Amino acid sequence: MCGIIGILGAAPVAGRLLEGLRRLEYRGYDSAGIATVTDGSIERRRAAGKLDNLAAVLAAEPLPGLIGIAHTRWATHGAPTEDNAHPHATEHVAVVHNGIIENFKPLRDELIAKGHRFASQTDTEVVAHLVSEQIEAGIDPVEAVRTSLKRLHGAFALALVFADHPDLLIGARLGSPLVVGYGEDGEIYLGSDAIALAPLTQRIAYLDEGDWVVITRAGAQIYDRDDHPVERPVTLSGATGAMISKGNYRHFMLKEIHEQPIVVAQTLRTYLRRLEGELAPPPEDIDLASVRRVTIVACGTSFYAGMVAKYWFEQFARVPVDIDVASEFRYREPIMEEGGLALFISQSGETADTLAALRHARASGQKIAVVVNVPTSTMAREADLLLPTHAGPEIGVASTKAFTCQLAVLAALAASLARAKGRLSQEEERRIVRHLSEAPAAINGALAYDEAIEALAATIAPARDVLYLGRGPDYPLALEGALKLKEISYIHAEGYAAGEMKHGPIALIDDAVPVVVIAPSGPLFDKTVSNMQEVQARGGQVILISDYDGIEAAGEGCVATLTMPKVHPLIAPIVYAIPVQLLAYHVAVAKGTDVDQPRNLAKSVTVE
Structure with a gap:
């Protein structure tokens, strides 16, 4: 490379x-x-x-x-x-x-x-x-x-x-x-x-x-x-001959974070018929109704997008989902059932581990779907079903806008699969389209807290260890938040399912370990708050990210809170990606690291 x-x-x-x-x-x-x-x-x-x-x-x-x-x-x-x-x-x-x-x-x-x-x-x-x-x-x-x-x-x-x-x-x-x-x-x-x-x-x-x-x-x-x-x-090729510019932004990563309302809207435009309140018609070259099982394979940030999608596919379409890190997929000798759809997620479409897994799945008789940001990439050319994102070139090594565009595509795909399976009424389809259509505006609302998050970064920057907690679809966001912080600030960080804290990680809690809790109000809010209070009882320094109702209910005792727009649980993972990205960015800036090109990392990982 x-x-x-x-x-x-x-x-x-x-x-x-x-x-x-x-x-x-x-x-x-x-x-x-x-x-x-x-x-x-x-x-x-x-x-x-x-x-x-x-x-x-x-x-x-x-x-x-x-x-x-x-x-x-x-x-x-x-x-x-x-x-x-x-x-x-x-x-x-x-x-x-x-x-x-x-x-x-x-x-x-x-x-x-x-x-x-x-x-x-x-x-x-x-x-x-x-x-x-x-x-x-x-x-x-x-x-x-x-x-x-x-x-x-x-x-x-x-x-x-x-x-x-x-x-x-x-x-x-x-x-x-x-x-x-x-x-x-x-x-x-x-x-x-x-x-x-x-x-x-x-x-x-x-x-x-x-x-x-x-x-x-x-x-x-x-x-x-x-x-x-x-x-x-x-x-x-369609690639622009002009050098990609940061514009008035200090770093490409910050520019790309702020581009997310536009690129998520561009991506959703491909998959939704907003005026009709309908999902776009399914592709003719693949029969979603016949899909009996979905296998999701990806690496890094794309893997965490796949983890969120697993919740969506199983909740809406009631189709069982397996998910694997691409580098491990082939070596556990997975059982690939007839009628299976293998879904591969990659920003570049060239990720070596994911591409090798794709070819293994094809050899095992699976239909192949890919979510990629480069529609001319190798994975795109080898797919039965191409699901492009429209994030545009992402220059910062740590993925931001590609992640939220992946989530947008996966949410639309989950709904399309549910419709094909006969599990969505017309009214339910309209509601899903309406909620997804609200995502760009909600992302814009989350970006309004950029300055507050920058001020909060001073609390995180001196730390040697940081924990992120979430439940349900917000658990993968905890993993993604920790990954972002590790990638660009070099602070050791881990994400956990909030309910798992008491099964071991709670031993790490003291007053020197900030704990970021991702808890939009919704079905799992009360359980997440209970886990958060277990941390507080042991002197943990909790930073709560929630909406106004969540902050009112559980903000007391936190060292800091971030108030996000109130959104439907379907789009919460897309919207709550913004504060964890901004937090990682501002901590990295405070520490003086190379935000766009962090040490030891590469944007397109073409080795196994």
Whole structure:
């Protein structure tokens, strides 16, 4: 991981490669580098840390050349140092790589035994040496790459350039996305996503699983996993060529939090017929009425959206739901029943664990539905039922607007499944549509408490540990609130089902541990308050997030309260996501951490 761009150009490429990397910064990374070919040799510039460090190196030592590759790295093998930064190179070839070469150790040992000397700790460097060994034996670079690919196990997107072939760029993908871009004046590009190539071209071809591509001045020839020449459709990406701006906001994350009323409304517009008080018609290519069981699979924040959806599906549609963390799903050997719908949730649509789980479920005879924010992603292209969110590009590594848009889609899907099963009357359908339609305005109301939450952050920032409590659909929100705080402030935080406190975690309570309680008024409010009072009785510092009625009933004795708009329980998880996001954001700002690009994290996780 994490970002790739390659250019076979009609003009010098180093500046455009650097610009492409800047467009990929949102993915998260810890080093970067560029390699070009000129006068029969490969030249590299690399730097640990942010892209400004690489830019300074390039300013001091410019790179000539009409062909080149570039990479932002998120460390998997080896520390984030200049030596481990991509591109990795030998005298003959340079390579950049997203993913993991799982069998790099035996390959490395074999190559060392043959006299190869490695300069890094990475798995990627074995690719350069495998290809280089064959070139030194007189084998054509294209054939050298073809045979080397057969020896690699794992997941990868690769881009390679060659010292003695200044008009040759080769790419390959297996489990990690790669696109080919077609530009003007015969220029051709490689990128890990369309955003990296947006200023260069809108004409994109997506490589399929196992594809590899040979790019020359004559054009791009794509081969499938069996090395047969194939054509992949060229589409218009729709990615904007303008750099995404923070506007007047201090961070992308804050901007994206404040975009949620708009993007949730945009998303719901796809799934609701508000004026008619109806859900949008079900897709023709899948029979929801025949669904006997739903299996939800996701990672991180998307997994917590799936946990909320489990409550909705079972409550409204009365369909049993299993839910798994994607990295664990295949390995418990799940029983996949006939008539099952496997639902996969991913912001990027490229999450390696989730994509592998999707393919396992398909092989087990399940119908596949995906909720994604990128409708051209691999998961979207492999689905039977595509359920896009309309959050727009999310640059902050910690997901915010993608999460609430996922919840909006999942709520509409749960209602559609209930309708297909005959469990919703027309009046009940109208009520659900009305409540969902109220969500954007309620989110806007929650955002009005931004300043109050900023003031509250001073209570949380000194803490070493924070607990979040919730019940029912608000339990996943407790987990999500804790995750957000961990991700961007680096404070240890845990989320619990409030009723579980007395079964162990209550031992952690003292006056130095803030406890955030998410408790909108509703069916589970009184039980949540009882659990909250157990915390207060032991000196816990409770911060209660509820509506006016809830604060009036239970706010006494809390160190702080946050009053949210009063909403129907259906949309409470969507609305109450706002205060936990803002709280994490303001605590991180108070602590001075890197909000948009927190340490060790990547936006698009393309390794298992």
